[in-house]
Amino acid sequence: MSSMTHITPEIADLVRGAPERPVLIFDAERLARRAARFQEGFPGLVTYAVKANPLPEVLRVLARAGIRTFDVASPAEMQAVRDAVPGAVLHYHNPIRSPAEVAAGKAQGALSWSVDDLPGLDRLMPLKPGTEIAVRLRLPVKGGAYDFGVKFGADPEAAEALLREAAARGLTPSLTFHPGTQCRDPEAWGAYIRAAARIAAAAGVRLHRLNVGGGFPHWGSEDEADLDAIFDRIGSTTRAAFAEAQPALVCEPGRAMVAGAFAVLARVKALRGDGAAVLNDGIYGALAEWRDVPRAADVVVMAPDGTARVGAPVARIVYGPTCDSIDRLPQPLDLPGDMAEGDAVLFPGMGAYSAALATRFNGYGDLSLAEARTRA
Ligand SMILES: *Cc1c(COP(=O)(O)O)cnc(C)c1O
Numbered sequence: 001m002s003s004m005t006h007i008t009p010e011i012a013d014l015v016r017g018a019p020e021r022p023v024l025i026f027d028a029e030r031l032a033r034r035a036a037r038f039q040e041g042f043p044g045l046v047t048y049a050v051k052a053n054p055l056p057e058v059l060r061v062l063a064r065a066g067i068r069t070f071d072v073a074s075p076a077e078m079q080a081v082r083d084a085v086p087g088a089v090l091h092y093h094n095p096i097r098s099p100a101e102v103a104a105g106k107a108q109g110a111l112s113w114s115v116d117d118l119p120g121l122d123r124l125m126p127l128k129p130g131t132e133i134a135v136r137l138r139l140p141v142k143g144g145a146y147d148f149g150v151k152f153g154a155d156p157e158a159a160e161a162l163l164r165e166a167a168a169r170g171l172t173p174s175l176t177f178h179p180g181t182q183c184r185d186p187e188a189w190g191a192y193i194r195a196a197a198r199i200a201a202a203a204g205v206r207l208h209r210l211n212v213g214g215g216f217p218h219w220g221s222e223d224e225a226d227l228d229a230i231f232d233r234i235g236s237t238t239r240a241a242f243a244e245a246q247p248a249l250v251c252e253p254g255r256a257m258v259a260g261a262f263a264v265l266a267r268v269k270a271l272r273g274d275g276a277a278v279l280n281d282g283i284y285g286a287l288a289e290w291r292d293v294p295r296a297a298d299v300v301v302m303a304p305d306g307t308a309r310v311g312a313p314v315a316r317i318v319y320g321p322t323c324d325s326i327d328r329l330p331q332p333l334d335l336p337g338d339m340a341e342g343d344a345v346l347f348p349g350m351g352a353y354s355a356a357l358a359t360r361f362n363g364y365g366d367l368s369l370a371e372a373r374t375r376a
Pocket of ligand 1: 253
């Protein structure tokens with residue numbers, strides 16, 4: 001299976017080095033292959049949502065793989081992209097911006113701006129004629145691990161009015177949406193695309209581009225068929241729904257681009273009397289997202305010599321290193337019965353929303369970075 005992460009010789013070496021801090025293991029080749037996979041399969045422009053993992057190493061590998069356009073949400077993300085990728089194109093797709101943030105976006109030459117209400121559009125003015133305004137559409141669509149429509153987005157009627165307004169101001173009207181992260185249902189995209197076509201027609205506007213967001217799934221589904229089904233549905237629905245007025249398609253994956261390219265290597269600080277394991281990383285560190293997004297517990301445990309523990313699995317509560325009692329994984333994990341203190345615990349598929357969310361609470365959360373192959 002393509003999602004498998006193996007104990008490669010490099011990983012065994014890292015384990016034998018007994019790192020005191022948790023290690024983010026970066027498989028650059030895996031990231032480059034994933035970028036190629038998106039660019040070959042997606043029927044349009046592939047951009048990268050920087051918030052999933054803004055490490056300069058990631059941005060540089062993506063740029064080398066041909067990704068030149070980045071979805072950014074803040075001046076700091078814009079600067080991170082500018083520093084790592086000269087000549088990058090910026091899509092500023094956080095619809096709520098302070099005056100200083102609007103000025104920063106203009107100074108950085110953002111090419112596309114998302115908006116979801118009229119005050120948000122007003123805050124951008126004046127804009128150079130022809131600047132792309134990507135109206136962020138929101139529908140009550142299910143399918144993601146959690147709903148992205150709670151905070152941002154215009155309902156269909158408001159989106160229609162915004163498209164008309166953008167066109168009337170001499171700007172270039174586009175539509176964008178986000179079906180929710182870790183979304184496995186192609187119909188979530190299908191429903192949005194059909195609605196986008198209806199809204200554009202009602203507004204009497206020809207869409208320059210249709211940005212179908214991120215949300216592409218990773219966990220439990222790095223098997224490629226899942227992505228193909230989504231890409232196919234996006235292409236076929238767009239062709240059918242827009243007839244003569246085909247918009248160019250854009251996507252902005254975060255999670256599905258970068259998740260598989262990293263593993264987190266933690267260590268067992270202690271085994272408690274009840275069998276619970278206390279690790280040197282947890283909910284306040286790189287495992288932050290485990291509380292909110294359900295995921296496969298495909299964890300590998302290794303002895304300090306780098307060999308796999310193969311004892312019969314035991315359901316263990318897993319705690320992080322801080323003193324807070326919420327610092328535990330939501331479900332017990334099935335971990336080997338012969339697991340011991342000092343063992344290494346490898347969490348694959350940890351490239352997205354991991355290091356980006358890690359805090360320094362209680363003096364932990366400082367991860368080191370190592371490059372290594374995670375697949376034989
Ligand atoms: C977070 C975000 C993304 C990336 O979402 P994933 O679920 O990680 O693919 C893309 N676009 C926008 C506007 C976002 O806010």
